[in-house]
Amino acid sequence: MDNDYDGVGYLAFLIVLLPILLIFAVAGYVISSLFLMRIFDKAGVQGKWRAWVPVYNAMVFAKLGDLSPWVMLGAIVASSLLSQVPVIGWLISLAALAVGVIAGWRVGLKLGKDWPYLLLWLIPGVGTLIWLGILAFDKSPWNQIAPAPWANSFLKDTTTWAGIPNQVGAAGYAAGPSAGYAGPPAAPGAFAPPAGPPAPPSYAPPATPPAAAYPPPAAPEPPAGPPAPPTAPPAAPEPPVTPGTTPPAAPAPDGPDAPRP
Numbered sequence: 001m002d003n004d005y006d007g008v009g010y011l012a013f014l015i016v017l018l019p020i021l022l023i024f025a026v027a028g029y030v031i032s033s034l035f036l037m038r039i040f041d042k043a044g045v046q047g048k049w050r051a052w053v054p055v056y057n058a059m060v061f062a063k064l065g066d067l068s069p070w071v072m073l074g075a076i077v078a079s080s081l082l083s084q085v086p087v088i089g090w091l092i093s094l095a096a097l098a099v100g101v102i103a104g105w106r107v108g109l110k111l112g113k114d115w116p117y118l119l120l121w122l123i124p125g126v127g128t129l130i131w132l133g134i135l136a137f138d139k140s141p142w143n144q145i146a147p148a149p150w151a152n153s154f155l156k157d158t159t160t161w162a163g164i165p166n167q168v169g170a171a172g173y174a175a176g177p178s179a180g181y182a183g184p185p186a187a188p189g190a191f192a193p194p195a196g197p198p199a200p201p202s203y204a205p206p207a208t209p210p211a212a213a214y215p216p217p218a219a220p221e222p223p224a225g226p227p228a229p230p231t232a233p234p235a236a237p238e239p240p241v242t243p244g245t246t247p248p249a250a251p252a253p254d255g256p257d258a259p260r261p
Contacts, residue, residue, distance in 0.1 A: 028129065029054075035132035036061065042111065042142045046163035058100075064110070065103030066148040066167050068157050075099040102155075104131070106148060112140035144168050 037051035043064050051057050055076055059069035079096035083089040101118060108117055113135065120131040147168050150156055160166060 028125075031129055032132055033057065035129070035136040038136035039107065039111075039132070040064075044142065044165045050163075060161075060164060061107065062099070062103045063157050063159065063161070063164055064167065065106035066151070066157055067099065067103045067106070067155055069159060071155055072099055072103065102150075106145075108135060109145055110143050111135050111138060112143070113138070 033052045036057055037048050040051050040060065041048070045060065045064075050060050055073065058076060059072050062069045062072035075092075075096035078092045082092050085092075101121065104121075105115055105118060108114070108131075117131060117134065120127045120134075123130065145168065148156070157167065
């Protein structure tokens, strides 16, 4: 009889407790996604939806923390599948926690927060949310910093995803923005990678002069020739006639043709 009573009480406890746990889990996921959305926006990630997709948002967070997203994915999957295995599951859970901590450490450095802020993760349940909230609502800009200490190991990020800025040391970073989204400019005083060699100047032919707006002036006409000479010489002037006098008659001609009296 007592065993039946204990079983009914345990079942009733689960029926009451499970909805409460589910509500807290959903609320925690919504709050963490809102915080991640603000952090992604600071880092220049395109698309707010990335912060709301389970597992994928953790992979994007790993890329921003200079950690391979595939290492993050492997840690999440292994921890989910093997967490109940004695000893091995406990070790894998610690490894998954370490992957999240080192990615968070790098993201914190890029937002001006050093490692002591990671101690907030030790607070059960809400420690991670507090830490994400500080990064999300702090006024510090996103900075590019020196490559991670694991830049030459299997932990390094060698992926290039459209809409997510490549970090220092990631594949495609030296190739410039054409290899992927370049992200926001670094803040003053931040680490800047060396620029590539300048491109050789390209030859451009001289521009064709524009057409004249007005037609050129016409050539002057040649000057006319000298005036033509007169056809007949001018007549001699007549002698002046004195009033009251008769001009003398012309002398009669002499010779056989002269008139006879």
